[in-house]
Amino acid sequence: MTILILAEHDGQQLSAAVQQAVTAALFWNAPIHVLVAGNGVEHIAKQAALLAGVEKVIHANAAHLAHPLAEDLAKLILTISAEYQAILAAHSSFSRNVLPRVAALLDVAMISDVLEITAENTYVRSIYAGNILTTVQSTDTIQVLTIHSSNFVAAGFGDSAEIVHIETPAAFGKSRWLSEVLSQSDRPALSSAKVVISGGRSLGSAEKFEQVLSPLATKLGAALGATRAAVDAGFAPNDIQVGQTGIVVAPELYIAVGVSGAVQHTYGMKDSRIVVAINQDPDAPIFQVADYGLVADLFIAIPALTAAIQ
Amino acid sequence: MKILVAVKRVVDYNIKVRIKADGSDVDIAGVKMGINPFDENAIEEALRLKEKGNASEVVVVSIGSAANQDVLRHTLAMGADRAILLETDVNVQPLGVAKLLKAMIEREQTKLIMLGKQAIDDDAGQAGQMLAALLDYPQGTFASTVQIEGDEIVVTREVDGGTETLALTLPAIITADLRLNEPRFVKLPNLMMARKKPIETINASEFGIDLKPRLNLLKVSEPPARKAGIKVGSVEELINKLRAHEGIQL
Ligand SMILES: Cc1cc2nc3c(=O)[nH]c(=O)nc-3n(C[C@H](O)[C@H](O)[C@H](O)COP(=O)(O)OP(=O)(O)OC[C@H]3O[C@@H](n4cnc5c(N)ncnc54)[C@H](O)[C@@H]3O)c2cc1C
Ligand SMILES: Nc1ncnc2c1ncn2[C@@H]1O[C@H](COP(=O)(O)O)[C@@H](O)[C@H]1O
Numbered sequence: 001m002t003i004l005i006l007a008e009h010d011g012q013q014l015s016a017a018v019q020q021a022v023t024a025a026l027f028w029n030a031p032i033h034v035l036v037a038g039n040g041v042e043h044i045a046k047q048a049a050l051l052a053g054v055e056k057v058i059h060a061n062a063a064h065l066a067h068p069l070a071e072d073l074a075k076l077i078l079t080i081s082a083e084y085q086a087i088l089a090a091h092s093s094f095s096r097n098v099l100p101r102v103a104a105l106l107d108v109a110m111i112s113d114v115l116e117i118t119a120e121n122t123y124v125r126s127i128y129a130g131n132i133l134t135t136v137q138s139t140d141t142i143q144v145l146t147i148h149s150s151n152f153v154a155a156g157f158g159d160s161a162e163i164v165h166i167e168t169p170a171a172f173g174k175s176r177w178l179s180e181v182l183s184q185s186d187r188p189a190l191s192s193a194k195v196v197i198s199g200g201r202s203l204g205s206a207e208k209f210e211q212v213l214s215p216l217a218t219k220l221g222a223a224l225g226a227t228r229a230a231v232d233a234g235f236a237p238n239d240i241q242v243g244q245t246g247i248v249v250a251p252e253l254y255i256a257v258g259v260s261g262a263v264q265h266t267y268g269m270k271d272s273r274i275v276v277a278i279n280q281d282p283d284a285p286i287f288q289v290a291d292y293g294l295v296a297d298l299f300i301a302i303p304a305l306t307a308a309i310q
Numbered sequence: 311m312k313i314l315v316a317v318k319r320v321v322d323y324n325i326k327v328r329i330k331a332d333g334s335d336v337d338i339a340g341v342k343m344g345i346n347p348f349d350e351n352a353i354e355e356a357l358r359l360k361e362k363g364n365a366s367e368v369v370v371v372s373i374g375s376a377a378n379q380d381v382l383r384h385t386l387a388m389g390a391d392r393a394i395l396l397e398t399d400v401n402v403q404p405l406g407v408a409k410l411l412k413a414m415i416e417r418e419q420t421k422l423i424m425l426g427k428q429a430i431d432d433d434a435g436q437a438g439q440m441l442a443a444l445l446d447y448p449q450g451t452f453a454s455t456v457q458i459e460g461d462e463i464v465v466t467r468e469v470d471g472g473t474e475t476l477a478l479t480l481p482a483i484i485t486a487d488l489r490l491n492e493p494r495f496v497k498l499p500n501l502m503m504a505r506k507k508p509i510e511t512i513n514a515s516e517f518g519i520d521l522k523p524r525l526n527l528l529k530v531s532e533p534p535a536r537k538a539g540i541k542v543g544s545v546e547e548l549i550n551k552l553r554a555h556e557g558i559q560l
Contacts, residue, residue, distance in 0.1 A: 093469040096435055097451050104440035109405050109524035112434050127433050128327045133533050136525040174479040175448035182472040238468050270536055274556050291539035294548050304545040309560040
């Protein structure tokens with residue numbers, strides 16, 4: 001049997017998380033195929049073909065895949081699924097949308113956000129916002145799963161694999177893509193940044209969020225993150241929310257600024273190598289997961305920190 | 311137009327869940343329970359659509375034991391018209407939930423179905439998409455705004471990197487993100503009134519759907535905790551520690 005990876009891309013580039021998915025797929029010791037679906041994405045299929053460990057890239061090209069909808073991708077995957085023992089992707093908003101639909105069409109369970117694969121059908125994943133780990137064994141013949149990217153090393157690139165083209169079924173037709181608003185930022189991507197600085201509700205306004213945290217982020221080449229409270233208050237855009245319902249990050253250095261440290265937040269950052277917390281409340285729970293804690297008013301400490309580094 | 315909302319009863323999000331001594335499962339005996347937060351957003355949005363004149367009736371369904379009556383009462387107190395309990399002692403997994411909800415939708419003939427984007431106990435985030443697949447309906451997951459426009463629902467979704475807007479032909483499935491709305495507070499008199507409203511109870515086995523878990527739970531454990539580190543006294547000390555002990559270039 002063979003393993004299928006659903007590749008995510010933005011029309012320009014293959015998502016870096018596909019590299020981690022390849023490493024996860026190696027577990028089965030079976031040939032690995034990567035599905036690249038889109039409109040005019042031949043160059044992305046070629047990128048995927050260079051991934052070390054990939055035997056074949058399956059390329060589906062159709063006008064209606066320009067902004068791929070879950071409904072259309074699920075239909076497409078179903079046309080080739082019979083060949084596969086496992087279908088997987090990184091646990092991103094893209095695959096969380098598509099793969100449960102695929103699993104239901106195949107009448108199999110799905111295993112979300114897998115931390116570790118321990119046997120061909122056995123997985124460790126977390127529940128209760130990362131508070132508990134469970135080991136589950138699937139009884140289905142096809143395994144459909146998403147993986148927790150930061151737990152898998154990225155596969156490298158090597159010789160080019162074969163690229164095959166497949167027919168795309170007719171469009172689903174009952175959903176239409178209208179528009180998207182993607183955040184523009186000169187900063188590194190949050191999910192892969194080496195340094196992340198996250199701000200909480202205590203920043204007080206969108207202006208102060210920017211004024212206080214931006215100069216430090218620029219100096220450290222850091223990405224900005226935020227708590228849900230900061231996002232809900234309109235201080236930061238939704239796509240930089242770190243946590244159970246946002247993005248999971250695992251940078252070298254995570255600096256939590258005026259963040260209380262609710263479990264829903266720490267779920268998204270507890271795998272960081274070094275955690276620094278700056279909070280004026282000495283009993284804030286964030287200090288329990290921080291390597292270095294500074295009890296201070298952030299409006300004094302952050303400018304001081306910014307000034308003190310090169 | 312009728313709206314059906316699926317709500318799950320889960321451990322309150324403020325509670326730190328423990329595991330049983332033998333590591334066989336989580337120990338939630340006697341723990342505070344409540345409505346899954348995302349499901350509260352789903353019901354709130356359904357009520358707002360009704361208040362705007364987009365819907366005629368809001369029907370709430372929950373799958374689980376008789377104890378689920380408390381979350382159903384909560385939704386009735388919020389303003390839902392009817393509540394249905396699909397009673398079972400099985401811990402129904404997302405695929406089974408989707409199959410039961412499909413049966414309910416066929417019975418109730420609803421055009422819009424709203425779920426939460428994920429249950430905060432299993433953190434699966436699957437039931438809505440699975441239900442859409444089984445019904446061959448369009449899906450609008452992780453919704454942060456919805457609007458009915460003729461025979462379509464226009465939904466803005468929270469995705470990695472920003473937002474995306476889709477138009478779905480009804481009937482459709484929506485899963486709610488937290489930013490869809492701010493759920494209303496339930497006033498005490500409404501809660502008292504909701505006590506008198508009937509809850510229809512159906513034995514889930516009546517549908518003849520196989521609810522057996524597809525994923526067997528082998529064990530649960532606590533993740534390795536991050537150790538609390540040290541407190542530093544000043545910005546200078548922080549920088550020195552990071553440079554000297556962690557090899558971080560600042
Ligand atoms: C279902 C669900 C999902 C959730 N998902 C997420 C998620 O993905 N991500 C997430 O972040 N949250 C999430 N939350 C919310 C989470 O529970 C917390 O409410 C949130 O993380 C708190 O944000 P905060 O730390 O900014 O705010 P608060 O909890 O209000 O904390 C503010 C902190 O700032 C400190 N402070 C105030 N002023 C200063 C100052 N001048 N200098 C220094 N420190 C100061 C205070 O001491 C306090 O510790 C979720 C909640 C639910 C119910
Ligand atoms: N037992 C249940 N009863 C009713 N609705 C449920 C149940 N389990 C899940 N759901 C719905 O499906 C959504 C997603 O759940 P999950 O796929 O388990 O994360 C929840 O937010 C609920 O709206």
